[in-house]
Amino acid sequence: MQIELKPFQALTLWKEIAVSEVRDDAHDLTMRQLAVLLTVYLEPPPHTIRGMAAKLKVTKPVITRALDTMGGYGLVDRHRDEKDKRNVLVKRTVKGALYVEKLGDLVIAKARGLPL
Amino acid sequence: MQIELKPFQALTLWKEIAVSEVRDDAHDLTMRQLAVLLTVYLEPPPHTIRGMAAKLKVTKPVITRALDTMGGYGLVDRHRDEKDKRNVLVKRTVKGALYVEKLGDLVIAKARGLPL
DNA sequence: CGAGATCATTTCGGTTCCGTATCATTTTAT
DNA sequence: ATAAAATGATACGGAACCGAAATGATCTCG
Numbered sequence A, B: 001m002q003i004e005l006k007p008f009q010a011l012t013l014w015k016e017i018a019v020s021e022v023r024d025d026a027h028d029l030t031m032r033q034l035a036v037l038l039t040v041y042l043e044p045p046p047h048t049i050r051g052m053a054a055k056l057k058v059t060k061p062v063i064t065r066a067l068d069t070m071g072g073y074g075l076v077d078r079h080r081d082e083k084d085k086r087n088v089l090v091k092r093t094v095k096g097a098l099y100v101e102k103l104g105d106l107v108i109a110k111a112r113g114l115p116l
Numbered sequence C: 001c002g003a004g005a006t007c008a009t010t011t012c013g014g015t016t017c018c019g020t021a022t023c024a025t026t027t028t029a030t
Numbered sequence D: 001a002t003a004a005a006a007t008g009a010t011a012c013g014g015a016a017c018c019g020a021a022a023t024g025a026t027c028t029c030g
Helices: A007-024 A031-042 A049-056 A060-073 A094-112 B007-024 B031-042 B049-056 B060-073 B094-112
Strands: A076-080 A088-092 B076-080 B088-092
Touching (some): A007 B031, A007 B049, A031 A049, A031 A088, A031 B031, A060 A076, A094 B007, B007 B094, B031 B060, B031 B076, B060 B076
Antiparallel strands (some): A076 A088, B076 B088
């Protein structure tokens, strides 16, 4: 299965998803929060605050706040690293996994309906 | 050319783009602003405030403020509708077109590099 | 002509987020 | 043992955004 998009298709896909997120998203996540969430769920652990801040080229408080907000929604969880108690490890949750799964379904559905 | 994504691919694509936007985006647009921008550039005019608010299921001030912000960046422009001076028509700009084009390139590049 | 409808903007109080700087805890190294 | 480094959280002032309601301008239609 080869993935090949033309410019208009690519933008239309992105637009449709953005519009769907705005219309229906109960959590109203920002782009940064979304980047954090998907990194946690798609990349192999461990995920530390400092590591994610470096990856996204943002300051640490940005990550802390994003985790505060999404933690409040139940989308992620945090635990101290017992090996090095300075670190905090970001953990996945059932609710977060469900949310991410639904987002994947949305992308697939929109990609399938693209004009050719 | 058929577009077919598997769940992990779809989410990885979305994650890569979100991360890129956070890392490199000079304008730091919100999801709502992005939805407005892409609607203006990908859907046929005219685009009115009320129309876009209805499409995105948000209130009119949300659209007005998004246009204020993006107008400040030079990404969109506004003009009164001469036919009905109550309406405001959202117009494209050269700078906005360039920005959207670059976004399309990003989506294409990320889609091409997906793990299969 | 005038009352009401329509459209975009502005105002309001409140919330969230930002970056910088600082703090508390823990680890590392001398 | 103790000073320095590393890590995440917090404080702070400022900026952006929110929804609801009020405002101003324009149009519609009797």
